[in-house]
Amino acid sequence: MSEFHPSYPVEQLLHWAASKPDATWLIQPGQGDLRRWSWAEAADQVRRMAAALQARGWPQGSRVAIAGLNTAHWMLADLAIQMAGLVPVGLFPRQISRNAVWILEHCEAVAIFMGPMTGADLLQSLPDGLFKIGLPYLGAPAGDASWDDLVAAHAPLASYQPPSPDTLATLVYTSGTTGNPKGVMLSFGNLVFSSAAFRATLPVQPDERLFSYLPLAHLLERTAVEMASLYWGSEVFFLERIEKMAEQLPEASPTRFVAVPLVLARMQAGYTMRMPEAQLRRLVNRRWIGGLLQRRLVSRIGLGNARVVLSSGAQVPRSTLEFFRDVFDIDIYECYGQSEALYCSMNRPGHARIGSVGRPFPDANLRLSGEGEIQVRHPGVMMGYYKDPEATAEVFTEDGWLRTGDKGEFDADGFLYITGRVKDIFKTAKGKYVAPAPIEGAMAGNDDLEQLCLIGINLTQPVLVASLSPQALGKPRAAVEARLLADMERVNARLEDHEQIAKVLLVKDHWGIENGLMTPTLKIRRGEVEARYADVIAREAQRREALVAWV
Numbered sequence: 001m002s003e004f005h006p007s008y009p010v011e012q013l014l015h016w017a018a019s020k021p022d023a024t025w026l027i028q029p030g031q032g033d034l035r036r037w038s039w040a041e042a043a044d045q046v047r048r049m050a051a052a053l054q055a056r057g058w059p060q061g062s063r064v065a066i067a068g069l070n071t072a073h074w075m076l077a078d079l080a081i082q083m084a085g086l087v088p089v090g091l092f093p094r095q096i097s098r099n100a101v102w103i104l105e106h107c108e109a110v111a112i113f114m115g116p117m118t119g120a121d122l123l124q125s126l127p128d129g130l131f132k133i134g135l136p137y138l139g140a141p142a143g144d145a146s147w148d149d150l151v152a153a154h155a156p157l158a159s160y161q162p163p164s165p166d167t168l169a170t171l172v173y174t175s176g177t178t179g180n181p182k183g184v185m186l187s188f189g190n191l192v193f194s195s196a197a198f199r200a201t202l203p204v205q206p207d208e209r210l211f212s213y214l215p216l217a218h219l220l221e222r223t224a225v226e227m228a229s230l231y232w233g234s235e236v237f238f239l240e241r242i243e244k245m246a247e248q249l250p251e252a253s254p255t256r257f258v259a260v261p262l263v264l265a266r267m268q269a270g271y272t273m274r275m276p277e278a279q280l281r282r283l284v285n286r287r288w289i290g291g292l293l294q295r296r297l298v299s300r301i302g303l304g305n306a307r308v309v310l311s312s313g314a315q316v317p318r319s320t321l322e323f324f325r326d327v328f329d330i331d332i333y334e335c336y337g338q339s340e341a342l343y344c345s346m347n348r349p350g351h352a353r354i355g356s357v358g359r360p361f362p363d364a365n366l367r368l369s370g371e372g373e374i375q376v377r378h379p380g381v382m383m384g385y386y387k388d389p390e391a392t393a394e395v396f397t398e399d400g401w402l403r404t405g406d407k408g409e410f411d412a413d414g415f416l417y418i419t420g421r422v423k424d425i426f427k428t429a430k431g432k433y434v435a436p437a438p439i440e441g442a443m444a445g446n447d448d449l450e451q452l453c454l455i456g457i458n459l460t461q462p463v464l465v466a467s468l469s470p471q472a473l474g475k476p477r478a479a480v481e482a483r484l485l486a487d488m489e490r491v492n493a494r495l496e497d498h499e500q501i502a503k504v505l506l507v508k509d510h511w512g513i514e515n516g517l518m519t520p521t522l523k524i525r526r527g528e529v530e531a532r533y534a535d536v537i538a539r540e541a542q543r544r545e546a547l548v549a550w551v
Helices: 009-019 039-054 072-083 097-106 147-153 188-201 219-232 242-252 261-272 277-284 290-301 318-327 389-395 436-443 477-492 526-532 534-541
Strands: 024-030 033-038 063-067 087-090 111-114 131-134 168-173 183-187 209-212 235-238 256-259 308-311 332-338 341-346 366-368 373-376 402-410 416-421 449-455 463-468 503-507 548-550
Touching: 009 039, 009 072, 009 219, 024 039, 024 072, 024 242, 033 039, 033 072, 039 072, 039 147, 063 072, 063 097, 072 087, 072 111, 072 219, 072 235, 131 147, 168 188, 168 219, 183 188, 188 219, 188 341, 209 219, 209 242, 209 256, 219 235, 219 256, 219 341, 235 242, 242 290, 256 261, 261 277, 261 290, 261 318, 277 290, 277 318, 318 332, 332 402, 341 373, 341 402, 366 402, 389 402, 416 436, 436 449, 436 463, 436 477, 449 526, 463 534, 477 503, 477 548, 503 534, 526 534
Parallel strands: 024 235, 063 087, 063 111, 087 168, 111 131, 209 235, 256 308, 308 332, 463 503, 503 548
Antiparallel strands: 024 033, 168 183, 332 341, 366 373, 373 402, 402 416, 449 463
8 A cells, every 4th residue: 555645536546546456446235236346447437427527618616516325426426526627516315405405506506416315305406507417326316417328428538637735626515503504615735634634643554444324425424435545545335225234334344434423322222222231241241252242243233343433423422432342342432523624633542531532633723712612723624615705704713713613621631522512502591501512411321312402592491302212112101211310310410500401301203304303414403403392392391290201
């Protein structure tokens, strides 16, 4: 494996196509089969599609969208767009249709690649004049032209001229917990810096294998999987659809795995639903057979070869981190970043502390404002928000630091802890301020709860609104309530009087992307939760006869 050099993604594709043309890069399951692309085959497809895009005559820098589930062709389209001198814009596969249309109109997209879809139909009403290219997958919408036809009709693009580092490389639209998504402008220099610095933190081995299932529209997956594979020359195995995770993750058996807390919690629940956690812990600690059983359990979930497991997006409950460590012998390294500045901090082997998001990366330049907001300045920080100079001016300080909107604190050893969002802090009817994130994190260890949101605006005391996990739905109500009450007592004992949870409201609804209660990156839309349950919250907050209400 060659050492990293500061070239762009397309250059890396061409490098591997020349140096190891027959080695496998992409592995795509589908219809009971595995389809593979070598580096040479992938480069040929990319060159041909780039020529097809250039033949349309669009001006350099025109925006081209990519929609659908993660597939080999998602990455091929991304590279073809770059090679043609255009700007890729990813759309989340389960994005609410109105948001997808807003993004396409806002960025003035000239074309869209359409892959297989699930859930909400984000392509219900595409803007007029958009050139539609269908990707070759079952479930992908038909377009004005197909990928295969365009590739067959065009000779490979003969040459590639790398752009300057300050050229716009991609638009990443934030998932937006409030309001319309913002288009984060990232230059080639931004991407190369963040990707190189991120990879340099963790040692690389020649046989790295990656698993792509988190949305490629999100910068974390683009950097930690797509760009990492291009710079490492490693294989990428794609998840066909979420229902096949338990089958295909073991088949892929990646050496590195990136997760969000909800995915880790569901992996944990897959075992604790069948066997009490205490019994699992006793079994893996038994002499002679404990190690063998542990290896079998880890192999069964697909992480038998995992050298590094990362998590980002939200805090992982301590109980889940301890479960993976004690039962699976897997350390989960929580990291922190955002689309505007991916490169911030990370726990890593030999330098990890549960509950933190690690120490800042070298040259990340993190500081805390007077009110505790995390601010950052380095070459990976975005250029600004697309067509939104006011929001861009607002998000930067006068001396040029990015305001992340997250509050944090450092411990004596330099580990960073996220304590909430600046805008999430609310004032109760008593005039007291409450930061919900730490309280939600403390209650998140209860695996009977799948999602939870602390509400307190205009209430004398906060209430916790929560949706139940699948395993809790099969339990007696009394058992669920007893555990909740014990957790409430434990958490409230550590809180100031005005912060204490007055009541838990257990709702039957599933919180998902399709009903607007979660973002495509699985963050809770706090404002949507407050609005949906406003009447229930107001009514139940007045009823103090029970501390748990099923609504």
